[in-house]
Amino acid sequence: MIMQSLRGRLFLGLTAVIVLAGGLGGLLTYQWAFDEAIEMQDSVLIQIGSVLQHGAQSAPAETPLAGVDSDAEVVIRELGTAPRGAVADRQLWGFADGLRTDSLQGRPVRLLLRSRPDGSRFAVAQQTAIRNEIAGELAFRALVPIAALIPCLMLVTALVINRSFQPVKRLAAKLNARQADDLDKLPVENAPRELHPFIASINGLLERIRLMVDQQRRFIADAAHELRTPITALSLQAENLEQLLLSDDGRARLASLRTGMSRTKHLLEQLLALARYEMGRPGKSPLVSLDQVAKDVVAELLPEAVERGVDLGFEIIEPSWVRAELVALAAMIRNLLDNALRFTPRGGHIDLGIYRQGEAAVLQIEDSGPGIAPADMARIFEPFYRGGRPSGDGSGLGLSIVKRIVENLGGTIAIENIQGAGLSGLRVTVELHHECDARATGRQQAPAAVPAES
Ligand SMILES: Nc1ncnc2c1ncn2[C@@H]1O[C@H](COP(=O)(O)OP(=O)(O)OP(=O)(O)O)[C@@H](O)[C@H]1O
Ligand SMILES: [Mg+2]
Structure with a gap:
């Protein structure tokens, strides 16, 4: 499992190198420190020998040396001027002056033999086992820093590897956070x-996907466009049929045929609009008066509101300027008002508000309809989604078009149900960037009538 992770592999590899290098270094250090300690002990023996040779009081026949670590067990043996006494003393007499390693009474010892000017001799001895033990201890202490360094290096390695992989993590997080x-x-x-x-x-893949998506959108737009002509022709034929003398049954069938055709036409218009706004609008858009466009769309829909018995009007209207395609802005407001009109019952009201809030130009539409079921809220901007209580003639594309237009304008849209005692309805809030200096420069684009999409 760990070998499938680059991080794991790097960590394992580097850890192995650290442990190997540490082990080898430790071995060499141990050997070197051990040899040094042995040499140091030899020089101690030599120093003791020099002191005893030149004028120091001769020590008792066999005594540990004062001043030398008692653990070192350095023993001095006076041998007198001629071989005498114990077997060991006679054996010692047999050795020449100088340092040697030999066996004394069956135990390996390090010996220093010296003769004084008066002919007397002495031996300084230390057991090899003790010397090795002391040297081993010293060499072992030299290993401590290396041993402590290894886990530190492993920790640093892990941190460095982790840090080096941060950009990969960030890249993945960026991709995950992206909208589809x-x-x-x-x-x-x-x-x-x-x-x-x-x-x-x-990036190459994203570009290919973008081209593919564009192709599909263009196909939908082209198909919708191509279908518009035959549908218009069929509508004309249906209108012509009306001039003929038809039976009541024939008229009823013709009426439902026309309804079906007008729904198909509406669906095609909406499809075309969605495809168009999904392709985005390159280049800088002109400055448009949001309040003026809203007034024009309201004027356009007022007859329908009167017919439906709905009170449609402005609650608040402040001059607001945004950078947008006039047709797109009008389509956005028209779609929202069309929904409000269709869902508000007779006797209800639709209130528009256009005001500025900080850097934003806000368009708010409140109706007194049933609102949207909470379960439908999450999917309400999806194309063709019409929720749990659709009204007869919608295609389910209006809010998708509105959302796409708002996004193209760099704005935000929020939809919420109006709540409170005896209250119901839907509140749609669109925030766009307000161009503050527009009035000062006097640039205005607000024709008397807002053109419909074509
Ligand atoms: N003001 C509103 N009040 C209640 N429900 C709404 C309102 N606006 C939208 N909805 C719900 O959201 C659904 C989707 O709206 P959308 O505008 O996308 O499609 P549509 O109105 O059904 O069709 P189209 O706008 O393409 O003619 C509607 O079918 C309706 O269920
Ligand atoms: Mg709609």
Whole structure:
């Protein structure tokens, strides 16, 4: 499992190198420190020998030396001027002056033999086992820093590896956080060089997806456009049929035929609009007076509101300027008001508000209809989704079109149900960027009548 992770592999590899290097270094250090300690003990023996040779009081026949660590067990043996006494003393007499390692009474010892000018001799002895033990202890202490360094290095390695992989994590998080329709290229600038090929591949893929999506949108737009002509021709034929003398049954059938055709026409118009706004609008849009466009759309829909017995009007209206295509802005308001009109019962009201809030120009539409069921809220912007209580003649594309237009304008849209005692309805709030200096520069684009989409 760990070998499938680059991080795991790097960590394992580097840890192995650290442990190996530490082990080898430790071994060499141990050996070196051990040899040094042995040499140091030899020089101690030599120093003791020098002190005893030149004028120091001769020590008792066999005594540990004062001043030398008692653990070192350095023993001095006076041998007199001629071989005498114990077997060991005679054996010692047999050795020449100098340092040697030999066996004394069956135990290996390090010996220093010296003769004084008066002919007397002495031996300084230390058991090899003790010397090795002391040297081993010292050498072992030299290993402590290396042993402590290994886990520290492993920790640093883990931290460095983790840090080095942060850009990969960030890239993945950025991709995960993207909206499905956000096909913008990933930036290469601050990414590590190793990631550039991946980013280039992902960008290539995004570009191919964008082309494919564009092709599909163009196909839908073209299909809707192509279907418009025959449907218009059929509508004309249906109108012509009306001039003929038809039976009551024939008239009823003709009426439902015309309704069906007008719904199909509406569906095609909506499809065309969605495809058009989904393709986005490149370039800078002109400055448009939001309040003026809203007034024009309301004027256009007022007869229908009167017919439906709905009170449609402005609650608040402030001059607000936005950068937008006039047709798109009007389509957005028209779709929202069309919904409000269709869902508000006779005797109800639809209130519009246009005001500025900080940097934003806000358009708010409140109706007194039934609102949207909470279960439908999450999917209400999906194309063709009409919720649990659709009204007869909708295609389910209006809110998708509105959302796409708002996004193209860099704004936001929020939909909520109006709640309170005896209250119901839907509140739609669209926030767009308000162009504050528009009035000062006097640039205005607000024709008397808002053109419909074509
Ligand atoms: N003001 C509203 N009050 C109550 N329900 C609404 C309101 N606006 C939208 N809805 C619900 O949201 C659904 C989707 O609306 P949308 O505008 O996308 O489609 P539509 O109105 O059915 O069709 P189209 O707008 O394409 O003619 C509607 O079918 C309706 O169920
Ligand atoms: Mg609608």
